Amino acid sequence: MKYPWSVFGVCCWAVACATTSFAETSFYVSTSGRADGSGSSQHPFATLEQARDAVRTAKKANSNQAFTVIVKDGVYLLSDSFKLTEEDSGTEQYPVIYKADHHGGSQLYGGALLYKKNFKLVADEKTLARLQPEARRNVLVCDVSQELKGNLPEIPLAYKGAEVGPFLYVDGQPKTIARWPNKGEWVTFSKAVEQGNDKQPGAFEFKDERMARWNMADGVWLHGYWTHDWSDEVLKVASYEADNGVVRLAGIHGYGLAKGTWGRKERRFYALNILDELDAPGEWYLDRKAKLLYYYPEPKAKHEEIVLATLQNPLIVAQRVKHVQIQGLTFAYSHGEGINLQDCISMTIAGCTIRNIARNAISIQGSNNRVQSCDIFDIGATGIILNGGDRRTLVKGNNVAENNHVYRFGQFNRTYAGAFEVQGCGNIVRNNVMHDAPHMALLYGGNEQLIELNEIYNVQQETGDVGAFYSGRDWTSQGNVVRYNYFHDMGGGGQGQTEHLMGIYLDDCDSGDTLHGNLFQRAGRALFIGGGRDNTVTCNLVMDSLISFHFDSRGMTWKQWNQPGDGWNLEEKAEKFNYKNPPWSTRYPALANTMNNSPREPLGNVLQNNLLIDSKNQALDFDKQVREVFPKLVSEHNRVVDTVGTNKASQISAELKGFDGIVAKADQPIDLGLPNRDIRQFKKSAAIMRMMPALAEIPVEKIGLYVDAFRRTIPTR
DSSP: OOOOHHHHHHHHHHHHHSEEETTEEEEEEEEEEETTOOSSSSSOESSHHHHHHHHHHHHHHOOSSEEEEEEOSEEEEOSSOEEEOGGGOOOSSSOEEEEESSTTTEEEESEEEEOGGGOEEOOOHHHHHHSOHHHHTTOEEEEOTTTSOSOOOOOOSEEOSSOSSOEEEETTEEOEESEESOTTOOEEEOOEEEOOOSSSOOEEEOOOHHHHHSOGGGOOEEEEEOSOTTOOEEEEEEEEETTTTEEEESSOOTTOSSOOOSSOSOEEEEEESOGGGOOSTTEEEEETTTTEEEEOOOTTOOOOOEEEEOOOSOSEEEESOBSEEEESOEEEEESSOSEEEEEEESOEEESOEEEEESSOSEEEEEESOEEESOEEEEESSOSEEEEEEETTTTEEOOOEEESOEEESOOSSSOSSOOSEEEEEBSOEEESOEEEOOSSOSEEEOSBSOEEESOEEESOOSSOSSEEEEEEESOTTOOSOEEESOEEEOOSTTOSSOGGGEEEEEEETTOOSOEEESOEEESOSEEEEEESOSSOEEESOEEESOSEEEEEEOHHHHOGGGGOTTTTOOHHHHHHTTTTTSTTHHHHOHHHHTGGGSOTTSOOSOEEESOEEEOOSSEEEEEOHHHHHHGGGSEEESEEEEESSSOOGGGGSOTTSTTEEEEEOBTTBOOOOOOGGGOGGGGGGOHHHHHHOGGGGGOOGGGOSOOOOSSOOSOOOO
16 A cells, blocks of 8 residues: 555654554653654653644544553643644544643643742832831732733722632642731621612721721722622722721622621621732732732741742633543643533543632533542632533433542632532532532532532531532422432531521522432531422431421512512523423423422422431421421421430421421430441441431442542542
């Protein structure tokens, strides 16, 4: 056979210049690589783009082989996204793999490296005069004009989430923009002079001489929970009237100021982006016009790695890509997203570390994609977003996030940015550990999602009226299964009122979910049905929580249950899916009949084999209307237990079918025989197993992370 010269040359080049084995070709990338490198281990490429283009060329010559790009140890600074397109796809038999030479040794950064030697003590007298006396002896300044070319974007009047870039990280830790009061503290107000609305800024009374000293011309922003404990926003100050202590805002908050919420009346905020308040170790401030970065160093910091995150785009973008794997790489310091997959199929992200990302760490839209055994932390927004499948036809997406450790997420987007978000149809979140965040851990919607065997703790640290797992305001969010998850220690001592923290929160008539075999310990309001229908709640074990089970009838009592224009529109949302006809009517027959079956009532719910032990405030918080319709529901073999004789079980009234109670005497407490009162050991408790034998099926030993080829050890808590 004769080959065109160009193809023959490519074949010879691939064999001679890369490491080749049967049905596999490898290319190498190194920080010491060259633009004229061949891609071999001895003469590596300098960039991922070179390696990608080499794979493209080699595939044209012989596509019946796998291709591996090996990224050698080192730091790779990306000035723009590394892009993969359809032509970079592999096949099921011959995937394309991008992998670290050594796990975690290859690091892709979306920022500029700064050097300790370039930070000098502040000498400018005008600047020193604005600093606190102690800070004057410690604050350093660095000229970053070479790293920040051109004009920097202005900070908007109002924003949610990440501050306008860049952002400073030192030794792997995000630093704090100069603020008052200092990190972890808030100040409050209770009187709104002008409440404002979605078209008009508000004003509030706050008398403090400190505000009068700030230079408003430089710009001062306030980050606050202005009306609700589940909605934060950063608003610019227009002016401060020192004579009457009125703060007038330039930024608009859609819910207004102090307009009433479920929780405390006082509203909280802190001020940020103020040079005058650069007074604590770890704080920094950027003069955006002069491009001078001020930093108050922490005394024990090594300052071995100082990074100014500048990249606004994702570190990796893949569009319409199939059968590509990303293994063992570290992605860090992007002021955009980490990895963004759009319309991708059968891509795998395994054993990677994604950290210090201002927005979402991994965002996936497509089908049969997988995120396996990754460590994801210090994330501005959501850790992993899975969106795939076709809700209209109920075809599953089969995207999977499994065995991932996700923590300190929602660091910029303080609300509605969890470790995971799952949308679409038929995706899986399994065997993950998620913890330490201000708001929720997982947001889900859509259909046929499976969320199982996860551990969740120390979330909801700053907020209220929030669920660790949350879904809401949708009759059509049907067929989702939340099972065998372990929730514990909600709230973490944050400012959110603990009685307004939920374990699993089916909000505003969310319907059609199955909550099965979950464990809750110290979990606020553990189980919460907010007026929804056709939910199945079975074999759950709740211990030491404030309220074990909340069930209300808001569809019967709230006028907006089906009101267009305010976000409810329950029937209209269902009509978009033609819910009275197949496949929806076949898969969800109860939903198809909703409008003919007292649609405002929380009907169709099933409660079976739930065991609620030692509720701190109340075992069952069922409102009057729920108790009235309760005879229409399936409820059986549920039990409330009071082991210390506080008589919480007496709240079960005789007419509440399917519940009974066991109440100890105060001088004769019930010994559960539970080692260290650890709910995970419940199978060792003969008392618990006698109380609810059905709990034996819960595979508690399988909850959480496990060792595999990409996760060699399990992190300690």
